[in-house]
Amino acid sequence: MGSAEQISQLTIDGLMVGALYAVIALGYTLVYGVLQLINFAHSEVFMLGAFGGLFASRALVPAGATPSGLTSAGLVLFGLVAGALAGAAAAYALERCAYRPLRRRGAPRLAYLISAIGASLFAFNLAGKEFGRQSIPVPDLFTNGTVVTVLGAEISTQSLVIACTALAMLLAVDHLVAGTRLGQSVRAVAQDAECAGLMGVDVQKVIVVTFVLGGLLAGAGGFLYAMTFNASYTMGFVPGIKAFTAAVLGGIGNVRGAVLGGLLLGLVESFGGYLFDASYKNVIAFTVLVLVLLVRPSGLLGTRLGRPA
Amino acid sequence: MTGSPRTPRPRTRRAGVLRPVAGVVAGLAMVGAALTACGGGDSNEAGTKEFLIGFQGPLSGENQQLGINAYNGVLTAVDLANRTGGLPFTLRIVASDDQGVPEQGPTAAQKLIDNPDVVAVVGPVFSAPTKASEPLYSQTGLLSVSPSATAPALTDLGFTSFYRVIAPDTVQGAGAAEYLAKVVKAKRVYSLDDRSEYGTGLSGAVERGLKQAGVAYTHDGINPTKDYTSQATKIMADGADAVYYSGYYSDFALLTKALRSKGYDGAILSGDGSNDDQYIRQAGAANAEGTLITCPCSDANTDPAATGFVSEYKKVNSGLKPGTYSGEAYDATNAIISVLRKLGTGASRESVLADFGSVDFPGVTKRIRFERNGDVQGSTVYVYQVKDGQRVVLGPVSSLVKP
Numbered sequence: 001m002g003s004a005e006q007i008s009q010l011t012i013d014g015l016m017v018g019a020l021y022a023v024i025a026l027g028y029t030l031v032y033g034v035l036q037l038i039n040f041a042h043s044e045v046f047m048l049g050a051f052g053g054l055f056a057s058r059a060l061v062p063a064g065a066t067p068s069g070l071t072s073a074g075l076v077l078f079g080l081v082a083g084a085l086a087g088a089a090a091a092y093a094l095e096r097c098a099y100r101p102l103r104r105r106g107a108p109r110l111a112y113l114i115s116a117i118g119a120s121l122f123a124f125n126l127a128g129k130e131f132g133r134q135s136i137p138v139p140d141l142f143t144n145g146t147v148v149t150v151l152g153a154e155i156s157t158q159s160l161v162i163a164c165t166a167l168a169m170l171l172a173v174d175h176l177v178a179g180t181r182l183g184q185s186v187r188a189v190a191q192d193a194e195c196a197g198l199m200g201v202d203v204q205k206v207i208v209v210t211f212v213l214g215g216l217l218a219g220a221g222g223f224l225y226a227m228t229f230n231a232s233y234t235m236g237f238v239p240g241i242k243a244f245t246a247a248v249l250g251g252i253g254n255v256r257g258a259v260l261g262g263l264l265l266g267l268v269e270s271f272g273g274y275l276f277d278a279s280y281k282n283v284i285a286f287t288v289l290v291l292v293l294l295v296r297p298s299g300l301l302g303t304r305l306g307r308p309a
Numbered sequence: 310m311t312g313s314p315r316t317p318r319p320r321t322r323r324a325g326v327l328r329p330v331a332g333v334v335a336g337l338a339m340v341g342a343a344l345t346a347c348g349g350g351d352s353n354e355a356g357t358k359e360f361l362i363g364f365q366g367p368l369s370g371e372n373q374q375l376g377i378n379a380y381n382g383v384l385t386a387v388d389l390a391n392r393t394g395g396l397p398f399t400l401r402i403v404a405s406d407d408q409g410v411p412e413q414g415p416t417a418a419q420k421l422i423d424n425p426d427v428v429a430v431v432g433p434v435f436s437a438p439t440k441a442s443e444p445l446y447s448q449t450g451l452l453s454v455s456p457s458a459t460a461p462a463l464t465d466l467g468f469t470s471f472y473r474v475i476a477p478d479t480v481q482g483a484g485a486a487e488y489l490a491k492v493v494k495a496k497r498v499y500s501l502d503d504r505s506e507y508g509t510g511l512s513g514a515v516e517r518g519l520k521q522a523g524v525a526y527t528h529d530g531i532n533p534t535k536d537y538t539s540q541a542t543k544i545m546a547d548g549a550d551a552v553y554y555s556g557y558y559s560d561f562a563l564l565t566k567a568l569r570s571k572g573y574d575g576a577i578l579s580g581d582g583s584n585d586d587q588y589i590r591q592a593g594a595a596n597a598e599g600t601l602i603t604c605p606c607s608d609a610n611t612d613p614a615a616t617g618f619v620s621e622y623k624k625v626n627s628g629l630k631p632g633t634y635s636g637e638a639y640d641a642t643n644a645i646i647s648v649l650r651k652l653g654t655g656a657s658r659e660s661v662l663a664d665f666g667s668v669d670f671p672g673v674t675k676r677i678r679f680e681r682n683g684d685v686q687g688s689t690v691y692v693y694q695v696k697d698g699q700r701v702v703l704g705p706v707s708s709l710v711k712p
Binding site: 006009010013016017066133134135136137140144145146154156158159228229230232235238269270273274277279281 | 369370371373374504529530531532534535536538539540542543546559562563566569570571572587590591592593595
């Protein structure tokens with residue numbers, strides 16, 4: 001294996017994981033932008049989305065069969081939609097039960113944090129009880145093989161599916177936030193919730209939309225993640241922390257920043273894990289985070305944020 | 310306020326600390342469930358002496374299946390002895406969950422030690438918790454017989470109440486190396502371990518065997534993770550034509566997936582920690598196809614000498630087939646029962662421990678006789694292969710290497 005091939009392979013691997021981090025990081029960053037609140041239960045939204053997609057695709061694919069062609073594409077899409085819906089439902093429930101009552105009563109920020117941790121513990125323990133504590137694989141929805149070779153690096157069907165889906169979702173969110181009326185109200189609430197409210201923006205609706213949007217992304221991301229790494233009740237924790245890191249790295253509250261942070265984190269992990277030792281992957285990733293924050297405390301693309309809702 | 314990330318960072322860590330605590334809580338709940346489950350089997354007739362046999366192993370967590378396999382083996386032996394053994398006492402099991410991790414080992418052991426009716430323990434199941442728990446067992450003089458802790462060093466650490474009915478990984482490693490050299494005909498082997506007590510012991514043994522056989526190898530270790538992508542790239546770059554993973558099935562499954570998706574075409578092998586059908590399930594049958602597993606254990610389901618055990622096991626465990634370590638746990642329990650039978654109702658922790666070294670009886674997995682250090686005498690290493698989504702026994706290494 002030549003070194004150019006090596007570099008190309010590691011880049012592709014890094015971008016693949018990075019794209020997943022980015023998809024989850026968007027959920028953190030959107031909610032933070034609007035509420036200036038870290039939604040620590042977001043990792044559980046990701047996990048529940050993965051199970052949603054998993055059970056949906058298991059219901060359609062008979063054991064041992066490997067579909068092909070259009071059926072595969074349809075099944076992947078179906079799994080993604082099911083995952084996204086499960087994620088959105090979880091995020092909505094979370095907002096409804098863990099955050100809204102606190103916001104109504106004007107609770108201090110710390111109360112949200114405790115509420116989030118409580119919701120997270122509740123969700124993953126319940127999942128462990130209901131879905132079992134073993135890892136569960138997503139059934140094969142397509143024949144995984146090498147599709148194309150870029151500079152000697154082989155790209156598998158699975159990587160391609162992940163990359164395309166993640167890219168499509170990231171573009172869609174970027175367009176939604178930057179170019180639609182709904183996005184405009186999200187941005188308005190992020191800049192100054194009180195003013196936005198006075199101007200006629202339904203702040204409560206914007207908050208729900210933000211949570212649901214984050215849930216859709218995390219749910220679909222969870223399904224993509226489970227296709228490669230299997231689903232388990234504790235699966236949310238590490239990717240959740242990584243995505244949070246990516247959001248901070250890119251500048252929390254900034255949508256494009258989250259994408260940049262996710263991809264960068266993926267690349268650093270991929271190269272770091274190869275050059276040093278796979279076990280040092282996290283050490284290297286977090287060293288980079290600290291270094292970036294020393295130079296740019298608000299993250300790569302971070303800017304001042306407005307008044308929270 | 311700017312989006313300063315300094316405030317949230319400690320919060321991240323706090324969430325991280327809380328999670329293991331929740332795991333413990335969940336684990337305790339599981340033990341509770343297990344206790345109630347086996348509590349139903351005891352006959353509490355008035356006046357009948359009752360002895361408790363402890364069980365320590367992972368009953369929750371990522372690798373719980375191996376613990377459950379062993380527990381069901383213990384259950385089978387105890388149930389059979391109570392029903393048909395003609396014993397002057399009744400037996401009951403007390404299970405203690407260590408989740409297969411060393412941190413939980415001492416707590417799980419202490420729970421059994423503190424119960425004065427426990428006369429002997431089957432377990433611990435995994436090597437790392439064994440190393441962490443044995444000092445406590447030795448101190449108290451409570452016999453513990455592991456069905457499956459294969460880390461070689463365990464019998465050299467001066468533990469005075471530790472026995473195991475499975476051969477140490479020195480035996481398995483030598484067998485695996487011989488198989489790699491003569492049957493797989495590997496030119497270069499990538500020996501990867503999970504950095505656990507068990508993994509490093511096995512990888513060291515495999516590498517010593519490879520060195521003797523003149524096969525080149527690369528040693529590497531990786532803590533269990535979900536993402537084996539960069540590890541797979543590293544293996545591909547190394548040019549090894551065989552990978553031997555020393556670790557447990559849930560990690561080996563993900564490693565296999567990563568290697569297959571990179572198109573690795575060399576041989577993929579692992580040891581007894583991966584010898585469970587969960588491996589095939591989690592890796593996906595297509596990915597697992599053709600991979601090889603070594604184990605110093607035969608498969609009770611296909612061994613004609615073990616048919617009695619298999620049918621008894623199925624009867625006790627509502628139709629389940631014995632899994633990896635079920636037979637060993639059954640043998641370990643029967644070894645303890647044979648000593649209790651001899652000692653009768655007057656048996657104590659001291660007398661059970663004192664008499665255990667001279668146990669000699671035909672078990673379902675092997676003849677159970679011990680060396681002075683607590684290792685079981687002799688043992689054959691078997692090779693398994695995944696064929697059509699099923700684990701099948703190819704045979705013992707000694708006969709497979711014959712031309």
